[in-house]
Amino acid sequence: MVKLAILGFGTVGTGVAEVLSQNAQTINAHAADTIELKYILDIRDFPESPFADKVIHDFSVIENDPEIRIVVETIGGLRVAYDYTKRALLAGKSVVTSNKELVAERGAELIKLAREKNVNYLFEASVGGGIPIIRPLTQCLSANDIHEITGVLNGTTNYILTRMQKDGVALETALKEAQENGYAEANPSADIDGPDACRKICILADLAFGHHIAPSAVTTEGISGITQQDMQYAKDAGYVIKLLGRVVRRDDGRINILVAPHLVPMERPLAGVSGVFNGIVVIGNAIDEVMFYGRGAGKLPTASAVAADVIDAAKHLVSRKFIDWSDDAPDFVADTNEMIYRYCVRLGNCTAAQVLAVFPHAQSVTETPEYTAFITDPASARDVERKIDRLCADGAVQQSRIRILD
Amino acid sequence: MVKLAILGFGTVGTGVAEVLSQNAQTINAHAADTIELKYILDIRDFPESPFADKVIHDFSVIENDPEIRIVVETIGGLRVAYDYTKRALLAGKSVVTSNKELVAERGAELIKLAREKNVNYLFEASVGGGIPIIRPLTQCLSANDIHEITGVLNGTTNYILTRMQKDGVALETALKEAQENGYAEANPSADIDGPDACRKICILADLAFGHHIAPSAVTTEGISGITQQDMQYAKDAGYVIKLLGRVVRRDDGRINILVAPHLVPMERPLAGVSGVFNGIVVIGNAIDEVMFYGRGAGKLPTASAVAADVIDAAKHLVSRKFIDWSDDAPDFVADTNEMIYRYCVRLGNCTAAQVLAVFPHAQSVTETPEYTAFITDPASARDVERKIDRLCADGAVQQSRIRILD
Numbered sequence: 001m002v003k004l005a006i007l008g009f010g011t012v013g014t015g016v017a018e019v020l021s022q023n024a025q026t027i028n029a030h031a032a033d034t035i036e037l038k039y040i041l042d043i044r045d046f047p048e049s050p051f052a053d054k055v056i057h058d059f060s061v062i063e064n065d066p067e068i069r070i071v072v073e074t075i076g077g078l079r080v081a082y083d084y085t086k087r088a089l090l091a092g093k094s095v096v097t098s099n100k101e102l103v104a105e106r107g108a109e110l111i112k113l114a115r116e117k118n119v120n121y122l123f124e125a126s127v128g129g130g131i132p133i134i135r136p137l138t139q140c141l142s143a144n145d146i147h148e149i150t151g152v153l154n155g156t157t158n159y160i161l162t163r164m165q166k167d168g169v170a171l172e173t174a175l176k177e178a179q180e181n182g183y184a185e186a187n188p189s190a191d192i193d194g195p196d197a198c199r200k201i202c203i204l205a206d207l208a209f210g211h212h213i214a215p216s217a218v219t220t221e222g223i224s225g226i227t228q229q230d231m232q233y234a235k236d237a238g239y240v241i242k243l244l245g246r247v248v249r250r251d252d253g254r255i256n257i258l259v260a261p262h263l264v265p266m267e268r269p270l271a272g273v274s275g276v277f278n279g280i281v282v283i284g285n286a287i288d289e290v291m292f293y294g295r296g297a298g299k300l301p302t303a304s305a306v307a308a309d310v311i312d313a314a315k316h317l318v319s320r321k322f323i324d325w326s327d328d329a330p331d332f333v334a335d336t337n338e339m340i341y342r343y344c345v346r347l348g349n350c351t352a353a354q355v356l357a358v359f360p361h362a363q364s365v366t367e368t369p370e371y372t373a374f375i376t377d378p379a380s381a382r383d384v385e386r387k388i389d390r391l392c393a394d395g396a397v398q399q400s401r402i403r404i405l406d
Numbered sequence: 407m408v409k410l411a412i413l414g415f416g417t418v419g420t421g422v423a424e425v426l427s428q429n430a431q432t433i434n435a436h437a438a439d440t441i442e443l444k445y446i447l448d449i450r451d452f453p454e455s456p457f458a459d460k461v462i463h464d465f466s467v468i469e470n471d472p473e474i475r476i477v478v479e480t481i482g483g484l485r486v487a488y489d490y491t492k493r494a495l496l497a498g499k500s501v502v503t504s505n506k507e508l509v510a511e512r513g514a515e516l517i518k519l520a521r522e523k524n525v526n527y528l529f530e531a532s533v534g535g536g537i538p539i540i541r542p543l544t545q546c547l548s549a550n551d552i553h554e555i556t557g558v559l560n561g562t563t564n565y566i567l568t569r570m571q572k573d574g575v576a577l578e579t580a581l582k583e584a585q586e587n588g589y590a591e592a593n594p595s596a597d598i599d600g601p602d603a604c605r606k607i608c609i610l611a612d613l614a615f616g617h618h619i620a621p622s623a624v625t626t627e628g629i630s631g632i633t634q635q636d637m638q639y640a641k642d643a644g645y646v647i648k649l650l651g652r653v654v655r656r657d658d659g660r661i662n663i664l665v666a667p668h669l670v671p672m673e674r675p676l677a678g679v680s681g682v683f684n685g686i687v688v689i690g691n692a693i694d695e696v697m698f699y700g701r702g703a704g705k706l707p708t709a710s711a712v713a714a715d716v717i718d719a720a721k722h723l724v725s726r727k728f729i730d731w732s733d734d735a736p737d738f739v740a741d742t743n744e745m746i747y748r749y750c751v752r753l754g755n756c757t758a759a760q761v762l763a764v765f766p767h768a769q770s771v772t773e774t775p776e777y778t779a780f781i782t783d784p785a786s787a788r789d790v791e792r793k794i795d796r797l798c799a800d801g802a803v804q805q806s807r808i809r810i811l812d
Contacts, residue, residue, distance in 0.1 A: 019549055019692045030548035124546060130693040132538070132546030140530060140538030142436035143425055143713030269699055272678040286425045286710035287536040287700065293675055294696030304692035307549030 002031070002314040005039040005062040007084055008075035009046060009055065012098050012125070015303030016072055017051050020310070027307060031314040038068060041084075059084055063091050070313045072306060073097040082106060089113045089121065094317065096309040098125035098302050104199035108212040108327050115324075120316055122309035122323070127153070127200045128278050130301025131294040132308075137282060138207055138323055144284025146208040150246045150405065151280035152273045153200040153259075155296045156184045156191035157223050157243045161261075162274045165231050165240055171224070183276055183297075193222035194243065194259040201245030204280070205257055209249065211329040213257060219336035221260040229346060230400050233373045237344070237364045239263035240271045244405065254334040262405045263344050269293075270405070337381040342404040345388065346373040350396035358387050371399055378406070408437070408720040411445040411468040413490055414481035415452060415461065418504050418531070421709030422478055423457050426716070433713060437720040444474060447490075465490055469497050476719045478712060479503040488512060495519045495527065500723070502715040504531035504708050510605035514618040514733055521730075526722055528715035528729070533559070533606045534684050536707030537700040538714075543688060544613055544729055550690025552614040556652045556811065557686035558679045559606040559665075561702045562590045562597035563629050563649045567667075568680045571637050571646055577630070589682055589703075599628035600649065600665040607651030610686070611663055615655065617735040619663060625742035627666040635752060636806055639779045643750070643770040645669035646677045650811065660740040669750050669810045675699075676811070743787040748810040751794065752779040756802035764793050777805055784812070 006013045020027060020037055028034050039062055040046075040054045049055075062068055071088040073095055075081040081102050088095050089110065097103065102110075103123045114121035124134045128151075137146075152158050156178055163174040175192065178184035190196045198220045202213045223243050234241050242264045247257040264271045269291045273279035278296025283289050295301040347355065352367040355374050362374040376384055388398055412419045426433060426443055434440050445468055446452075446460045455461075468474055477494040479501055481487040487508050494501050495516065503509065508516075509529045520527040530540045534557075543552075558564050562584055569580035581598070584590035596602045604626045608619045629649050640647050648670050653663040670677045675697045679685035684702025689695050701707040753761065758773040761780050768780040782790055794804055 015692075023549055023551055023692065026551050027549050030544075131696055132542035135546050136538035136542055138436075139718065140541050140714050141710065142717050143429055143433050143710050145429055145432050267680075269678060272675060274673075284710065286421075286429065286706040286713070288704075288707055290537055290698070290700030292696070292698060295694050298694075300692040301694055304547065304549050304690065307692070308546050311548050312545065 001034045001036060002069050002317070003036050003038040003067045004070040004072060004310060005041060005068050006037065006072045006074060007041045007059070008073065009040050009042040009044070010074060011299045012302050012306065013040065013072070013074035015299035016074060016306045019300060019303040019307045023307070027311055031311045033314055035310060035314055059087070063087050068093055069317055070094050070096060070310055072310065073099055074306070075099065076101065078102055078105060085110055086113065089117055089119060092117050092119060094120040094122070094313040096122045096306055096313055098123070098306055100126040100196070100199040100203060104202045104215050107203065107206060108325055111324060118318065120313050122313055123203070124309050125302045125305035127203050128280055128292065128294070129296040129298060130304040131278060131280065131292050131296060133204070133280050133292050134207065134323070136292065137204065141282060141284055141287055141290070144286045146249065146282065146284050148246070148248045148283040149201070149204045149208055149280065150244055150270065151201065151204070152242050152270060152278050153197040153245045153280070153296065154191055154243060155276035155278055156188065157197070158273065158278070159183050159276045161223060161226065161241055161243065164226070164228065165235065168228060170228065171226060192224055194220040197243060197245045197259045201247055201257060201259060205247040205255060206325040207323070208247070209255055210325050211332050212325055212327050213333060214328060217333045219258040219260070223261055225400060226261055227400070229371065230402060233346065233366060234263050234344065236366070237375065238266050239404070240266060241402065242270060242273070244270070248339070250334060254332055256334050256336055256339045258336045258339070260403055262403045264405045268405070340378045340380060342378050342406060343376045343384050344373065344402045344404055345376060345384070346371045346399040347388070347391060348397040348399050350391055354391060354394065354396070358390055375404065407440045407442060408475050408723070409442050409444040409473045410476040410478060410716060411447060411474050412443065412478045412480060413447045413465070414479065415446050415448040415450070416480060417705045418708050418712065419446065419478070419480040421705035422480060422712045425706065425709040425713045429713070433717055437717045439720055441716060441720055465493070469493050474499055475723055476716055477501045478716065479505055480712070481505065482507065484508055484511060491516055492519065495523055495525060498523050498525060500526040500528070500719040502528045502712055502719055504529070504712055506532040506602070506605040506609060510608045510621050513609065513612060514731055517730060524724065526719050528719055529609070530715050531708050531711035533609050534686055534698065534700070535702040535704060536710040537684060537686065537698050537702060538711070539610070539686050539698050540613065540729070542698065543610065547688060547690050547693055547696070550692045552655065552688065552690050554652070554654045554689040555607070555610045555614055555686065556650055556676065557607065557610070558648050558676060558684050559603040559651045559686070559702065560597055560649060561682035561684055562594065563603070564679065564684070565589050565682045567629060567632065567647055567649065570632070570634065571641065574634060576634065577632060598630055600626040603649060603651045603665045607653055607663060607665060611653040611661060612731040613729070614653070615661055616731050617738050618731055618733055619739060620734060623739045625664040625666065629667055631806060632667055633806070635777065636808060639752065639772060640669050640750065642772070643781065644672050645810070646672060647808065648676060648679070650676070654745070656740060660738055662740050662742055662745045664742045664745070667808050669808055671811070674811070746784045746786060748784050748812060749782045749790050750779065750808045750810055751782060751790070752777045752805040753794070753797060754803040754805050756797055760797060760800065760802065764796055781810065
């Protein structure tokens with residue numbers, strides 16, 4: 001018998017309680033033990049819930065109960081979640097979480113603490129919701145030198161971009177819809193502006209490359225600048241637009257890491273990742289390319305990943321899983337502007353002839369009354385910017401500039 | 407220091423030696439130990455190989471060397487591979503394999519033997535080549551009741567079908583090409599007729615549902631009957647044709663399992679799995695749908711999966727991994743003809759009017775001088791067959807009948 005507590009009875013916490021209860025037989029068989037939910041910690045009461053009798057309000061009850069071996073943290077955020085996680089680990093309990101913000105910001109410290117206490121800190125649900133990615137990356141692909149990880153990591157923005165692309169609606173309309181459907185928060189900034197995807201690509205980079213990457217060190221661009229013109233041009237040129245988190249190992253051993261909208265060639269697997277789904281491509285020197293695809297969010301898919309970690313923690317109560325990374329390394333993250341990309345550029349008040357004078361190898365050049373759009377040669381952001389500046393000096397106005405995933 | 411031996415120095419065996427050598431630093435870091443290749447067993451010598459000095463010809467040297475803790479079996483087939491695997495396990499060594507035939511046929515027995523000796527028998531590479539699927543299925547999705555697994559499991563047939571679909575070549579031409587490119591054997595029957603995919607879906611079913619499924623119990627249809635007419639009709643109706651391995655849990659607790667060509671709707675993720683790539687969709691009650699995509703064969707991708715198992719075996723020299731299934735259960739596999747499918751049917755010497763008289767709800771009915779093709783309502787194979795028999799009694803000739811993945 002392994003007893004656990006859930007901290008935070010919101011969407012994911014409720015899902016975990018439900019999955020543990022509904023799939024108890026399967027879960028206990030896999031754990032080769034009986035897993036029992038003993039407490040649910042929340043500031044609220046839930047008199048209508050079938051789990052009402054497990055709800056408590058005082059964390060110290062959990063902290064001081066030696067029967068509790070596993071704590072599931074589904075509070076989210078950095079404050080209370082951090083405090084309770086630390087105290088649970090210090091009390092010798094394994095902690096399982098879906099809290100990407102906490103893992104991305106303080107993962108190195110919490111893993112170190114778990115190691116010192118010979119318990120586990122597991123977070124499969126923090127990236128890709130229910131999609132298995134943390135274990136595959138750290139175990140199944142562990143014989144590879146990882147070259148790159150690129151993923152559609154945020155379901156909300158992918159829903160919006162898919163609606164814009166397939167149905168021609170404006171970004172604002174699609175966002176409102178996403179909010180009505182519960183895919184987006186009232187304040188959608190963490191999705192729309194990229195921080196959510198940024199935390200996830202940081203966690204993947206931490207695991208793949210062994211150093212903590214601070215989210216603040218990552219170039220992060222959101223989707224708010226994407227228009228129907230961009231969508232239409234991309235489509236005509238054989239691309240779809242996706243918000244990608246991307247980390248690439250460089251020849252000098254450092255990495256480039258960013259979150260930004262990209263044009264993705266339609267024949268690439270990531271181009272087929274539509275709606276609220278996520279897809280994560282990992283490229284290694286032996287495996288070549290693999291993709292993991294599924295529901296990147298939602299109550300039950302996320303709970304599925306949390307519950308799998310619970311099973312794993314129950315099987316490894318006194319032996320540590322080999323999930324690890326070290327502190328920040330100075331200069332490990334290289335300048336994003338050095339990355340070589342082709343760009344899709346849209347300029348107002350500029351003719352195709354003017355474009356071709358400065359970008360003689362431009363491709364898919366399309367002149368309309370409102371703009372001229374084209375695709376550059378592969379170049380650094382600086383080189384492209386310098387050339388665009390020349391056109392702007394002659395009166396052109398940059399309307400958009402989007403990277404292309406080649 | 408953990409020492410290992412490779413049995414069989416063919417394509418995969420060579421790949422394993424190369425990956426262990428090239429990625430030694432990464433591998434040793436993940437194993438938290440040094441993994442050293444001590445012997446390579448083969449009947450041949452390889453004087454030109456960088457590993458020539460490790461080649462031996464007598465298995466008993468490996469069997470009797472207490473330093474050898476892990477044996478990699480990349481011989482293939484059922485005879486020698488079975489004998490050596492058994493002897494290695496009996497000698498207390500963990501065994502890692504890519505041999506899908508052996509796992510599908512004798513997995514239950516070998517896992518049982520491994521359990522008795524407290525060692526591991528691992529086979530991530532046996533399904534999906536380098537794609538992580540065994541661990542994700544047994545660990546990451548372990549909190550789910552699995553409903554269905556459906557996959558493009560054979561790269562050779564998928565290459566052929568993709569060439570037929572995208573470039574309009576005939577099956578024979580595409581097969582010849584596949585043989586020239588090394589994707590298909592001189593005797594392509596194991597690919598073309600479905601046995602290879604059958605072994606893989608059996609292994610996945612074994613793991614997901616806990617009972618050994620004998621490959622001989624699985625309805626297995628290959629692709630040799632697929633023509634350009636089928637391809638063209640499928641395309642016009644919004645489908646692509648894929649050879650799928652499929653296992654579905656029924657409400658009565660039994661399973662349906664088959665390997666057969668299917669029409670896959672173009673918007674489904676599996677439809678985008680092209681060329682030699684594999685894709686495996688798993689549907690569980692919490693996770694909904696996840697897909698694993700990548701190279702399902704090839705020297706280095708397969709070696710990547712073998713090497714990951716080697717790392718795992720090295721980390722679990724004296725503790726068992728929870729991979730398990732029991733012997734065959736009588737009546738566990740239900741009659742495939744009971745499965746409810748829509749079918750795409752093509753009949754010669756039959757008009758659209760005649761079809762509609764028997765199949766009043768037929769969809770996408772297309773009459774040409776050579777045939778009339780249509781899509782049935784969902785029905786059992788028996789019901790559809792009975793109706794087609796009525797048309798055949800009036801002179802119609804069945805040219806093809808293909809299931810549709812809905």
